[in-house]
Amino acid sequence: MIQDDFDRLQALMASRAGFRLGRDRIHLAEHRLAPVARREGFDSVDDMLASLWAKPVASLGWAVIEALLNPETWFRRDRTVFDTFARELLPAIARARPEGLVRVWSAGCSHGQEPYSLAMAGLEVGANVEIVATDLSQRAIERGRAGSYTAFEIQRGLQAQTMLNWFDPADDAWVAKPALRAAVRFARHNLLDAPADAARFDVILCRNILSEMDPARRGQVVDGLERRLVDDGVLILGADERIDADTVAFRPVTGRKGLFVKAPSALSRAA
Amino acid sequence: MDVRTCLIVDDSRIIRKVARRIVEGLGFEVDEAADGIEALSYCTGMMPDVVLLDWNMPVMDGLAFLRRLRTTPGGDKPKVLFCTIETAPERIAEALSAGADDYVMKPFDSEILHSKFSEVGAV
Numbered sequence: 001m002i003q004d005d006f007d008r009l010q011a012l013m014a015s016r017a018g019f020r021l022g023r024d025r026i027h028l029a030e031h032r033l034a035p036v037a038r039r040e041g042f043d044s045v046d047d048m049l050a051s052l053w054a055k056p057v058a059s060l061g062w063a064v065i066e067a068l069l070n071p072e073t074w075f076r077r078d079r080t081v082f083d084t085f086a087r088e089l090l091p092a093i094a095r096a097r098p099e100g101l102v103r104v105w106s107a108g109c110s111h112g113q114e115p116y117s118l119a120m121a122g123l124e125v126g127a128n129v130e131i132v133a134t135d136l137s138q139r140a141i142e143r144g145r146a147g148s149y150t151a152f153e154i155q156r157g158l159q160a161q162t163m164l165n166w167f168d169p170a171d172d173a174w175v176a177k178p179a180l181r182a183a184v185r186f187a188r189h190n191l192l193d194a195p196a197d198a199a200r201f202d203v204i205l206c207r208n209i210l211s212e213m214d215p216a217r218r219g220q221v222v223d224g225l226e227r228r229l230v231d232d233g234v235l236i237l238g239a240d241e242r243i244d245a246d247t248v249a250f251r252p253v254t255g256r257k258g259l260f261v262k263a264p265s266a267l268s269r270a271a
Numbered sequence: 272m273d274v275r276t277c278l279i280v281d282d283s284r285i286i287r288k289v290a291r292r293i294v295e296g297l298g299f300e301v302d303e304a305a306d307g308i309e310a311l312s313y314c315t316g317m318m319p320d321v322v323l324l325d326w327n328m329p330v331m332d333g334l335a336f337l338r339r340l341r342t343t344p345g346g347d348k349p350k351v352l353f354c355t356i357e358t359a360p361e362r363i364a365e366a367l368s369a370g371a372d373d374y375v376m377k378p379f380d381s382e383i384l385h386s387k388f389s390e391v392g393a394v
Contacts, residue, residue, distance in 0.1 A: 074382070074386065076386075076390075079389065079390070151358065151376050151378075152380065152383065155375065155376060155379065155383045155386070155387070156382055156383055156386050157386045157390070158390075159373050159387075159390045159391075160363050160367060160373050160374035160375075161367055161373075163363075164360050164363060164364060164367075168360075169358065169359075169360060
């Protein structure tokens with residue numbers, strides 16, 4: 001891949017996805033784009049990119065963007081968060097809601113391990129929880145919806161007993177049981193887009209997304225999350241992520257890594 | 272801090288070697304046994320903190336070892352992770368009900384072992 005193509009890829013990722021494609025990712029980009037080029041019928045990555053720059057086709061552009069995003073995730077990643085969610089957040093929020101309904105948004109859910117981990121935690125304590133899972137990548141959403149994981153994926157973060165409770169073996173994969181799949185609604189969504197409806201959530205997880213974003217776009221994304229979160233809701237970021245440089249709308253919860261609540265100044269003045 | 276120990280029980284020298292490298296990377300002192308009898312005699316001398324246990328082995332298999340271990344004085348202490356090529360749900364359930372703390376399907380990698388060790392509270 002020539003430097004000029006990589007520069008254009010960086011610009012594409014930043015403008016459409018807000019994603020910061022580091023200089024050190026040039027070989028990774030080449031490696032990830034090779035199967036896309038084959039799938040789309042090009043002889044090489046160079047040919048595919050030349051075509052994309054000459055005639056920007058949206059579907060090809062998104063196929064390229066999706067391939068360059070970081071899909072790395074696993075079940076119960078930073079597992080403390082899922083224990084906090086099930087034992088503290090769910091009961092506390094449910095007590096304050098009609099019929100105990102808790103609405104959760106897994107923003108940037110990749111292949112679905114995070115929303116399914118939330119769903120298992122919620123179902124196991126008998127909570128009334130509604131989980132929406134979104135990702136920029138349509139392919140990731142489709143994988144999440146299928147709920148099918150390799151033996152490597154299913155074992156990363158899940159105890160065998162939990163796996164047996166919620167997944168069935170099928171050929172070389174483990175597939176989420178219908179009750180688990182029914183607990184999560186998957187949809188494609190770009191975090192750079194302003195909220196298009198009035199849906200609001202009690203808990204929003206957006207983990208290990210902001211740290212990979214172009215700093216110039218992070219504030220806009222955090223604003224969008226803030227508008228989607230109810231005033232007494234909780235925002236959960238990756239264990240080591242910070243947003244104090246991006247917003248004054250949130251403050252960290254003391255002693256709870258990755259948890260944020262709205263700062264008093266950000267609360268809506270409904271009354 | 273006390274040194275934590277892990278006994279790797281597998282009749283394959285190669286599997287023991289691969290597992291040893293990963294488990295040492297998690298900060299454990301590792302010993303090896305090639306079958307259930309060797310593993311039992313090791314455990315009567317000193318209980319390890321974790322046992323990584325193959326199922327099919329000559330002399331005494333993993334399930335027989337586990338049942339004997341759990342009735343041995345102090346044998347309830349070690350975290351036992353079954354680690355085998357068996358992937359049928361009923362076999363996994365059998366291993367768990369015999370007293371295994373968790374179950375690893377082969378092949379595994381360091382990320383899987385790391386996450387399994389954390390889920391049972393060994394690291």
